[in-house]
Amino acid sequence: MQRLWAKVDQQAPSTEWPRRLAHGVALGGAALFLTTISRHLIGVDLPFAFALVAVALAAAWGGALTAVAVVVTAIPAAVMLNPDHPFVTPVNIVVVIVFSLILALFGGHTTALRKRADVEASRSRRREDYLQSIFGTTPAAMLIADAADNILAINTSARDIFGIGDEDVERLTLATLLPGWSNADVDPCCVQRADGKRLTLSVSSVALPPATDDLRTIYIRDETDRIAAAEALALLQAELHQLARATALGQLGSAIAHEVNQPLAAAANYAKIAQVAASRGPMTAEVGDALDSALQQIFRAADVLKGLRRFVQRGPLQAEWVDARQIITEGAKLGAFAVRQAGAELTVTIDDDIGEVFIDATQIQQVLLNLIANAADAVADSATRTITLRAFPGPEERCTITVSDTGPGLAAEIESALFTPFQTTKRNGLGVGLAISRTIVEAHDGRITGASNPRGGASFSFTLPRRSCREELAGAA
Template sequence: MMPESEHAKTDRPESEPLLRSILDAVQDAMVVIDDQGRILWFSAAAQKMFGYAEDEVFGENVSTLMPSPDRERHDGYLRHYRETGERKIIGIGRITTARRRDGSTFPIELTIGEATSNGIRVFTGFIRDLTERQRTEKRLHNLQDELAHVSRVTAMGTLATAIAHELNQPLTAIANYVEASKHLLSEASPEHVSAVLEALEECAGEAVRAGQIVRRLRDFIKRGDTDRQAVPLSRLVNEASALAFMSTGSRALEFDVSVGAGEHVLADKIQIQQVLLNLIRNAIEAMEETPLKQLKISSRKAPGGMIEVQVADSGPGLPAAVARDLFQPFQSTKAAGMGVGLSISRTIIEAHEGRIWVSSSPLGGAAFHFTLPDATAGELLD
């Protein structure tokens, strides 16, 4: 049992039966803290959600319920608010992660309100466990996946037909020119050599035309400008990780985020979250059979005005031969994988003027890195 804070005991508002009945009836977890971050109230739903009895956490710092790096930074957030009055999340719901007594993390929707009780400023957090929606979400995802599969098959069939139609003429011409050249060379003469040179020149022209057709089709697939804005990197990581945990199920793993609080990247928020979501899901799936599951997301300043993001896991790692071609289309380490996720991720990162690669992880598995432009100017999103 955690030691109680005697100072917090004296500050705790008087317990009234009506208030207690309300706290116990609220389905969402409800946690009340003072302006020093000490827990004053811990509802029955919160006890069930986090695995702590109220007496165990009463008077303790609410950061106990948070994974890194929020755990280490929370007191600083409160101190900044007391000194400046600047609100960051009070009154605004957000998706983040929380930490149970057993150390496992899970996605939550958090809303914080502020009030004064008996002259004491208190903050009330309403916490909704998003993993409770997983069964419904997975059903919807399965239906969406089936529809997406049909759409992909249809699109690939249309694309294959377009490529076959467009490339048929130049490839047929190249084949005819080569066959004619072969016939002319079998009966070598000065006139035939001149004709062969002309045929080869036509072959080269048709090959260039075929390349232009492929590039045009590729541009057609990739068309559409990215809507890039200055976005806090921590927000991208927090929301993407919450979505990843929701879609893969709650697993006991050590999850650590080390991202600069003031780091902003120039990015299309949805596209980069898709990259992060893909990398985090891959890491979680790679650690499925490993006894020690560690996932770390970190960032650092990189040359050329870029920020490098790293997603590292403690999984089995990747053989060099696999890592070399991993970002090519239809290359996958999964038995049922299509091998397009990392290829799409590379396309997105390169469209953001960055690059993506894989290396050995300091945790023993694989580490995926990508770079994005460092947003040092422009409108920042709070």
């Protein structure tokens, strides 16, 4: 620090001594001139009076060097101009010279003290200006407060953080600027600016030296952007983690579809053989119906696995125009088992003008099965166990399908992340059913939503492209 102050206090080398010496000679000459004028024009003969006055003025104005120059110039000249004056004696000359030198030294010392004080004052001003410059321009936000928490000074960086102007500083206190903060706090504090912007700040306090122990410096660091970036990074990492899990699930689904498809094909062959064998001999209608149903379910399982493989492999959608009523009815039948297990009642309502929908039937039936199964789980512990499936024409050539239940509804924290993979409230759930359903619906150029009902329970709706019955008849004609 001493080296810094030495640099700040450094001044140009003094070159005043020639000027001060010249001033002394000039004052001595002026004293000699006045002595001559007073003697010849006024008749007042004072050989040393003006010389002594000049010495005093020189000592007070220019210091000892200037005063000595006056003594050397004026006293000998006064002696030479007045050799016959009764006051000009060797003793008086010595006394005058000694007195003049004492006056010069005393006045010079006084002048030196005054100049030294001026130098110290100038040095203090330079140091103060330097510290003010550092305080005002440093990127670190700083403010100085007293023991009563009044803010005495605040730098530009702190003003920018809090959005305040010069006129607001006098009214500021720590309580208004940092409400709720104290010296003991180590965690970042949250404040709200006058314009409504919320800030997260890291604040620390340092007491100034003992001579000013009632003052302290408050250092402030704006952590808002850093914390927001950290949260965004954490969210991105979580999404990447979910993406990795979804990728692993897709690979697993593809492997399962490949492995299970072969035994299903074998089971279908055996069921056909049994059906053919039974047709050659006596067979009850119940056995025949059971074999037919077994074959239908085996073929359906194979279709589901094919759809799963297409889904995880992101293959082309196998969409075609199909009867919406038939697809929805079959989807309701697929979910009937889950409804019965929950002890619930499923009501299906389909408008007459529902027409056709352009879909991959297997995938849309999978969506219906997921929604009905979720509704059955939701009403399993409810006093009223009712599930409603409704399909009706919507705007813009869309078909809207809604599955509602009388369960407890959706929790607020779940409702905002309904279709996020691996988000579930089921004890043994994976949290992928709704995420897969959304992917399927969006692949059909549709949209799926879910929300709690005002009177309890929850509803899930999705839309599909449709063609009305009138359009079908017009096309056939």
